[in-house]
Amino acid sequence: MIDSACIHMVWRRDVLRYFREKSQLYGSLTRPVLWLFILGLGLRGGYREVGTVNYTQFIFPGIIAMTSIFTSIQSAISIIWDREFGFLKEILVAPVPRTSIVIGKGLAGTTLSLIQGCIILLLAPLVRVKLALVNILPLILVMAVMSFALTGIGIVIAARMTSFQGFGTIMNFIIMPLWFLSGALYPLEGLPWWLALLVRINPLTYGVDMIRRLVLGFSFYSPGFNLAFLTGFSILTTMAAVYFFNRGEY
Amino acid sequence: MATIEVDQLSKSFRGLVAVDHVSFAVNEGEIFGFLGPNGAGKTTTVRMLCTLTRPSAGTARVAGWDIIREPNQVRKAIGIIFQEPSLDDRLTARENLRFHAMIYKVPKEEAKIRIARALEWMELSSRGDDLVRNFSGGMKRRLEIARALLHTPQVLFLDEPTLGLDPQTRNRIWERLLALRAENRMTLFLTTHYMDEAEYCDRIAIIDYGRIIALGTPTELKARLQGDQVVLMTADNLRAAAEIRRRYGVEPALDRENLRFQVADGAQFVPRLVRELGVPILSVMVRPPTLDDVFLALTGREIRDEEASEREKLKSRLQRMGRVWR
The missing domain is CATH 3.30.70 (Alpha-Beta Plaits)
Incomplete structure (x- = not known):
């Protein structure tokens, strides 16, 4: 099941390509910056403060989560490209277990997502968020678990989809709803019941909430509950990813 | 003992028979060709022998290993050149080779030596550090062959190895393949619908509608007419x-x-x-008589020309893309 050479190769290839294609890196950084500074500042006036936190500060954890969502799902979706351009066959026909390919892909998505997430963390002083040093490591851990889980979702999508034509569909039907319903952009109190329900069944909500705890010092749920939920979710999506990837016909 | 032994191998997709109780044996060091039109079941047979597709019935042994019960052993013993390119064109030639060596667990130092040798062998030494996306079709093919050799397979599978390449490039690739066989006693199994390519084979099986309708050396087959x-x-x-x-x-x-x-x-x-x-x-x-005449005599049809098959490929590709939307 665990073939370290295979995991290493799959991981290393994705990371190598990421650093080679700078456009991907810059492109994925403009989005959070737009949200944070354009939308965030624009909406700030009409927002009633939660304690001492203004709107840009409030959505800062959400922007970190957004970076994780986009980066990890996009990274996993590259399986579709690999299939379309043939490279996937090269890996699939090698004497390696498919589970290891999934793990390699998951770790690659997590790595890239962490790199992007950490860059966003560096913006904290710009929105006057003070990060406690002791919280940095736990924060990275939470981001890692969440990213790994999301890469799993990406792999399931990639295994089920037969071409990259549907990428826009994924964007509109999976990535955007996941993010909008995660409480990244608004507080969880006082929502209409149906929205509250959707937010509650979205696993990302607990990731965003946990990140908010570590960044801003408050959260809706208890850290223990958030962590338990995230871990469970991560295990579940990994299992699903392995299952669907193994079952796929290539 | 034969290097490839195929026994009543069959595959059907939703009731459609692609490969129909095919049996044959390939000897060590032999160049064995599957000749037939598109859709005859050539690629499906290769995919089954390479453990990528599970047979519906029958079985086969490749390099002594059972393709159903011991797929991992089979995979270690074979190298494959797919019909469509399977390189990462955003990486350099050397990186492609290095990743292959990694996943096949060739020790690092040994890999370095083999990569240099394979590049030289395929006349790509000077382009080793160029991105594959800048390669011509013929160069990509040669790189794929170089890659397939890195883990020193006993059997090399080539699915339409020179499809879409110009005659000069095709000759050059064949020159390399023949030299390879001469030096390493490697067994080559290839599919083709090019008559001239089939002439390079020691023996060929003519396949149509998933069945072998004739098997022998090119000379024997032509002598039948x-x-x-x-x-x-x-x-x-x-x-x-x-x-x-x-x-x-x-x-x-x-x-x-x-x-x-x-x-x-x-x-x-x-x-x-x-x-x-x-x-x-x-x-x-x-x-x-040519092999084309043999095929015509056996089936009443000609093996369709390259142009038509390219069009067909495009069509199936478009259909495949369309599947997402439906």
Whole structure:
């Protein structure tokens, strides 16, 4: 099941390509910056403060989560490209277990997502968020678990989809709803019941909430509950990813 | 013992039979070719032998390992060159090779030596650090062959190895493949619908509708057609065909511009034909039979030309893309 050479190769290839294609890196950084500074500042006036936190500060954890969502799902979706351009066959026909390919892909998505997430963390002083040093490591851990889980979702999508034509569909039907319903952009109190329900069944909500705890010092749920939920979710999506990837016909 | 032993191998997709109880054996160091039109079941057979597709019935042994029960052993023993490119074109040639060596667990130092040798062997040494996306079709093919050699496989599978390449490039690739076989006693299994490519094989199996309809050396297969091929162009091919049928009792094949049929002795037949045929003859040629003639004689059809098959490929590709939307 665990073939370290295979995991290493799959991981290393994705990371190598990421650093080679700078456009991907810059492109994925403009989005959070737009949200944070354009939308965030624009909406700030009409927002009633939660304690001492203004709107840009409030959505800062959400922007970190957004970076994780986009980066990890996009990274996993590259399986579709690999299939379309043939490279996937090269890996699939090698004497390696498919589970290891999934793990390699998951770790690659997590790595890239962490790199992007950490860059966003560096913006904290710009929105006057003070990060406690002791919280940095736990924060990275939470981001890692969440990213790994999301890469799993990406792999399931990639295994089920037969071409990259549907990428826009994924964007509109999976990535955007996941993010909008995660409480990244608004507080969880006082929502209409149906929205509250959707937010509650979205696993990302607990990731965003946990990140908010570590960044801003408050959260809706208890850290223990958030962590338990995230871990469970991560295990579940990994299992699903392995299952669907193994079952796929290539 | 044979390197590849295939026993009653079959595959059907939703009731559609792609490969129909195929049996054959390939000897060590042999170049064995599957010749047939597109959709004949060639690629499906290769995919089964490479453990990528599970057979519906029957089994096979490759390098002594069972393709169903011991797929991982089979995978270690084989190298594959797929019909469509399977390189990462955003990486350099050397990186592609390095990742292959990694996943096949070739020790690092050893890999370095083998990569250098494989690049040199495929005449790519000077381009090792270039991105693959800047390579020509022929270079990509050679790189894929170089890559497949890194883990020193016993059997090399090549699915339409020179499809879409120009004749000069094809010759160059074949020169390399033949040298490879001569030096390493590697067994080569290939599929093709190019007649000239089939001529390179020690033995070929002609496959149509998932069945082997003939198997032998190219010389043996052509010798089955006793006589010569007459290729004829006339002012009115349809009328000429009818007359030939009536007068000589042979059934001529019609293509875009020519009539083609077989007679026992071409040199004696042509003067008679010129004398007797009521339709003006524009050109006439006598030649020994080719594998294409063998296929025509066996199936009544010709192996479709490259142009048509490319169109077909594009069509199936578009259909595949369309599947997402439905």
